[in-house]
Amino acid sequence: MIDKVLFADTVGNFLGKKYRLGAQGPDAYDCFSFKYCFYRELGFEIPLPFEGYTLDNYPDRYKQEPAAATDAMLRLLRSCGTPVERNYMLPGDLAICHASDATDGFMGAIYMGRGNFLAMHTSHGSIVLPMKDVRFTDIEVRRLCPT
Secondary structure (H helix, E strand, O other): OOOHHHHHHHHHOOOOOOOOOOOOOEEOOOHHHHHHHHHHHHHOOOOOOOOOOOOHHHHHHHHHHHHHHHHHHHHHHHOEEEEEHHOOOOOOEEEEEEOOOOOOOOEEEEEEOOOEEEEEEEEEEEEEEEEHHEEEEEEEEEEEEOO
């Protein structure tokens, strides 16, 4: 089970950080490094390299072939943890949100509870995003940390 204090501290450490492609923290992250570093701080390692992608080469590969890099990130996130029904999300679960208003058609966000997600937004940085404020067409949930 995720320690509630550790989870709250980790959310606090990542909230309000800037978005910058290629950044790996602690002051800025890109969408990939945000999730990787967040879960690492909770004690879970997202397996890298994956299909030849690493934190270091992802930004350049994304610039060259955004669709291929995005598809690889989706496959990576779907390979982590175990699937969970949307109605059973717990704080710390990874939500792969397919949204019409997401840059790449999806957004990986960390469920915080009470219908809120911690997400990295390319324009606003890391923000709390209420589920009701995003037009999700589908949400896949993965439990990366043991409960």
